[in-house]
Amino acid sequence: MKKYKIILFICLLVAQSSWLQAQELNCKVTVSKDQLQVNDQKGATQIFDEIQNVVQEFLNNRRWSNDNFSIEEKINCSLSIILTKATANGDFDATANFQVRRPIYGTGYETVLLNYVDKSFNFKYVTGTPLVYNENSFNDNLTQMLAFYAYVALTFDYDSFGKMGGTNFAQKALNVVNLAQSVGGAWAPTNNDIRNRYWVSENLLNQQLQPLREGFYTYHRLAMDNYASNPAGGRKQITEYLNKIKEVSQSRPGQVWYRLFFEAKSMELLNIFGDAPLDERKKIAPLLSSLDPNNSEAYRKLGK
Numbered sequence: 181m182k183k184y185k186i187i188l189f190i191c192l193l194v195a196q197s198s199w200l201q202a203q204e205l206n207c208k209v210t211v212s213k214d215q216l217q218v219n220d221q222k223g224a225t226q227i228f229d230e231i232q233n234v235v236q237e238f239l240n241n242r243r244w245s246n247d248n249f250s251i252e253e254k255i256n257c258s259l260s261i262i263l264t265k266a267t268a269n270g271d272f273d274a275t276a277n278f279q280v281r282r283p284i285y286g287t288g289y290e291t292v293l294l295n296y297v298d299k300s301f302n303f304k305y306v307t308g309t310p311l312v313y314n315e316n317s318f319n320d321n322l323t324q325m326l327a328f329y330a331y332v333a334l335t336f337d338y339d340s341f342g343k344m345g346g347t348n349f350a351q352k353a354l355n356v357v358n359l360a361q362s363v364g365g366a367w368a369p370t371n372n373d374i375r376n377r378y379w380v381s382e383n384l385l386n387q388q389l390q391p392l393r394e395g396f397y398t399y400h401r402l403a404m405d406n407y408a409s410n411p412a413g414g415r416k417q418i419t420e421y422l423n424k425i426k427e428v429s430q431s432r433p434g435q436v437w438y439r440l441f442f443e444a445k446s447m448e449l450l451n452i453f454g455d456a457p458l459d460e461r462k463k464i465a466p467l468l469s470s471l472d473p474n475n476s477e478a479y480r481k482l483g484k
Contacts, residue, residue, distance in 0.1 A: 204244050205330060206254035209236035211261045220268040227307050228263070231272075235259065235326060238311040244330045245349070255337045256281045256290065259329065261301060269306075276301035276325075280333045282340055285405035292444040293336040293400075300366035300376065301325060315352070318359045324367075328356045328377055335384055339393055340400035346393075350384040357381045375436050383437040391428055392437055395421040407452075415456055418449075422467055429471070442472040450475075453482055 211232040213219070221227055239259070257280045265273035280294040303322035313323045331353035335346035357378055360367040366376040373379075383389055399421050407414035429438055442449075453464050465483035469476035 203240055203242065204247070204249050204255055204334060205239050205257060207236060207239040207257045207259055207333075209239065209259045209261070211235075211263065213263050213266070216263050216266060218265040218267070221266045227266075227305075230307055231261070231305055234305075234309075234311055235261070235322075238313075238323070238326055239330060242313070242330075244327075244334060255333055257333050270304050272303055272305060274301040274303075275299050278329050278333075280336050282337055282400070284407070287408055291400065291404055291448060293340055294332065294440060295444040296332075296380070296440060297375075297443075298325070298366065298377070299373075302365075315355065316359075318362070321360070321363060324356055324360050324363075325377070328353055328381075331356065332380065332384075336396075339396045341397070342401075343394050343397040344390070345397070347385075350381070354381045354385060374434060375439065379436045380440070383435055383440075386432075386435075388432050389428060389435060389437055391424055392441070395424050411455065415452060415460065418452065419464060419467075422464075422471065425471055426467065438471065442475070446472055446475045446478070450478055450482070458483075 209232050211228050213225075213228050236259075257278065259279075260277040261274050262276070263272055263274045265271075276298040278294065278296045278298065279292060281290040281292050283290050303325065304320065305322060311323050311326070313319055313327055315327070318324060331349045334349035335353060338346035338349060357367055366373065367378055368376075369378050369382070370376065384393070398417055403414040403417040403421075425438065425441070429435070449468060453461055453468075456464070462483040465479050465481075468479040468482070472479070
């Protein structure tokens with residue numbers, strides 16, 4: 181009997197250790213071939229399922245930090261890969277949509293932290309190839325992009341819980357970018373695409389944009405996590421943050437950060453301020469329209 185108790189105790193310790201050291205990401209990966217314009221891999225459709233599984237396992241099974249996460253603390257995210265070209269020798273052209281979410285305290289609601297569209301998600305993959313990543317060297321474009329996404333996800337998540345809390349991961353994302361500089365394209369500081377991976381990384385560590393990352397904590401931890409109990413106070417803090425974005429954008433126009441924020445938050449902001457009194461909605465509508473002109477028509481309706 182004593183022997184069985186010892187075995188049970190060891191099993192519990194192993195289970196507890198696994199629980200405490202769960203990997204950080206809970207990422208759902210999908211691969212779509214509906215938009216393939218060139219497909220030289222016809223008849224080999226299993227390759228698409230394999231890519232989906234390999235990418236998902238790489239993101240979810242690797243530890244990206246030294247912190248311990250419980251299952252409930254994992255960062256929820258999704259990666260949708262839309263293939264546009266597939267060659268017989270394993271070259272793929274694609275676009276990708278990477279979304280990161282986090283729960284709002286005391287509610288069943290998840291807020292979107294990041295909703296990033298990567299128009300240059302191009303990579304090489306041959307069936308049966310393992311994804312091997314070394315953070316000190318360039319590996320291949322696929323693993324490099326996935327590592328970049330993982331560190332960016334951690335940056336945004338940690339920033340939402342602590343002021344500038346994700347700086348260590350932003351530095352790691354920058355390291356990924358620097359190691360990929362020789363590849364060019366979306367890794368390079370080109371002015372043709374200010375939304376590429378280089379500029380995302382640059383914005384996260386740009387000292388002039390630091391107030392935006394600091395305010396990310398205010399928006400989520402102070403305003404949203406307390407919104408259910410104090411909606412008026414939450415809206416006030418969010419309005420102050422929006423005014424800070426306006427102030428920074430006047431001295432640093434055209435940065436990718438502004439697009440990342442509003443592409444993640446536009447619907448949420450409409451819902452938040454849709455519950456405000458009319459006089460408050462009339463004040464916030466022109467501010468939102470000026471900061472996020474792509475959704476100006478929806479914001480204008482707030483003031484009516």
